[in-house]
Amino acid sequence: xxxxxxxxxxxxxxxxxxxxxxxxxxxxxxxxxxxxxxxxxxxxxxxxxxxxxxxxxxxxxxxxxxxxxxxxxxxxxxxxxxxxxxxxxxxxxxxxxxxxxxxxxxxxxxxxxxxxxxxxxxxxxxxxxxxxxxxxxxxxxxxxxxxxxxxxxxxxxxxxxxxxxxxxxxxxxxxxxxxxxxxxxxxxxxxxxxxxxxxxxxxxxxxxxxxxxxxxxxxxxxxxxxxxxxxxxxxxxxxxxxxxxxxxxxxxxxxxxxxxxxxxxxxxxxxxxxxxxxxxxxxxxxxxxxxxxxxxxxxxxxxxxxxxxxxxxxxxxxxxxxxxxxxxxxxxxxxxx
Numbered sequence: 001x002x003x004x005x006x007x008x009x010x011x012x013x014x015x016x017x018x019x020x021x022x023x024x025x026x027x028x029x030x031x032x033x034x035x036x037x038x039x040x041x042x043x044x045x046x047x048x049x050x051x052x053x054x055x056x057x058x059x060x061x062x063x064x065x066x067x068x069x070x071x072x073x074x075x076x077x078x079x080x081x082x083x084x085x086x087x088x089x090x091x092x093x094x095x096x097x098x099x100x101x102x103x104x105x106x107x108x109x110x111x112x113x114x115x116x117x118x119x120x121x122x123x124x125x126x127x128x129x130x131x132x133x134x135x136x137x138x139x140x141x142x143x144x145x146x147x148x149x150x151x152x153x154x155x156x157x158x159x160x161x162x163x164x165x166x167x168x169x170x171x172x173x174x175x176x177x178x179x180x181x182x183x184x185x186x187x188x189x190x191x192x193x194x195x196x197x198x199x200x201x202x203x204x205x206x207x208x209x210x211x212x213x214x215x216x217x218x219x220x221x222x223x224x225x226x227x228x229x230x231x232x233x234x235x236x237x238x239x240x241x242x243x244x245x246x247x248x249x250x251x252x253x254x255x256x257x258x259x260x261x262x263x264x265x266x267x268x269x270x271x272x273x274x275x276x277x278x279x280x281x282x283x284x285x286x287x288x289x290x291x292x293x294x295x296x297x298x299x300x301x302x303x304x305x306x307x308x309x310x311x312x313x314x315x316x317x318x319x320x321x322x323x324x325x326x327x328x329x330x331x332x333x334x335x336x337x
Contacts, residue, residue, distance in 0.1 A: 005140030006218045009237065013264045016240050019053035026058035033326040033334070043294065044317035047272070051318065054245040054270040055154065062318050065112040065311045066153035067103060067304040068235060069096065070146065070160050072119040072227035075127035076206070077164035081199040083191045086163045090121050092303070093161065102301055103159065106308035110315060112157070114304075117149055119227035128171060128206040132223040139222035139230050146234025156239050157247040157274065157311055158256075159304020160228045163189075166279065167199055169255035171206040171224040173281065175214055176258055177288060181207065186251070186279040217262035225255065232256035240270045247314070249307040250277035250300065254285050261289055275299060275306030 027049050032038065039045065051060035071093050073086045095101045096116045099108075107114045119142065125133035134142070150156055166188035173184040181203040187196055210223040221230055233256040239246045248254055248271050260267040273291035276283055278300040286293060294310045327334030 020056035023052040047317040067157040070228035073124035074164040110312040142230040143234035146231030147238035157307030246271040247274040247307040251279040274310035
C-alpha cells in the first residue's frame, strides 16, 4: 500500500512522551517546605508542576523562553471577510523584524526570544469557499516545517499573523465541532457588519463544501486551514516530542490545537492556554479543549501576545518555587494552614 503524506504524522501519535510524575513529585516536595500556606499560590504552583512534568526535570527551567509566530496569507480574503488587505500580513512581518510590534515589546519585557516564520506570503492558500486550501503534500510539508522551527526553547509560546485567518479558524471549528457558522465567527481584526455577514457566509460555504471530511481532522486542516495553522500543528507535535511545554495563544492558534485533539486528545497534555481571547467563540473552544486560560485581559491581537505575557507569569511562578526560603532555612514554624 502506498504511503500518503499524512501517514508519518499519524504514526507519531503513539510515540508521544508522557508526563514525568517523578519530576512532579520532586516539585511538590519542595513546595511543601516553602514559607507559605499549602496551595496559597494557586495556579502558580500548577504552572511549576506543569513545567516539571513536561521538561521531565525535578528542577524545571525557563531560561530559553521563545515565542514562535507563523505568518501566512489566505485566498478566502478575496471574499471580503477582513477589515484589512492581505498586504498587511507582510507589512506586519516587516514590523516584527523592525521591533515595532506589541509582541516585540512583550518578549523584550520578559527576555523571551522571538522567531517569526514567513510561509509563502506571496502565494495565498486557495479560497476555501471554492476548493481545498492546500494539497495533502503542501499541508504535510508545512506541518513538517513547523516541526523544524521550534528547537532551542525550554518554554514555547505560539502565535500567528495572517489576514483572514480567523475565517479559516472559524471554518475549522465549525467543521470539527458542528453548530452554525455564526456560532464560531467573530469580528477578527475589526470587520464591520457587512464584512461580518460576508465572513459568516464564507464559512457556511466552506463547511458545506468540505464538511463531509469531518471524520479526518488532517483532511479538514488541509481543506479549511492555512499554512500558519498547519505549521502551528507541527510545532505543537514537535514540542511534545522534544519535551518543551507549550503556551497556546488565542483563537487561531487553538484551531491547530483542536485538529490535534481531534486526532488524539492526549496530544495537548503538554499545552496550557495562555489567555482567553476577546474573539467571542474562544471561550467555547477552550472548554472543548479542556484548557483553563491563565489570563483574561480582553485581548484579541494575535501575534503571540497572550502567550508572551503568560511566559512572564511562568517565570514568576518558577522564581517563587526556586528562590523562596523554606521553613527550615528561614527559621519559620511550618505546618499551619
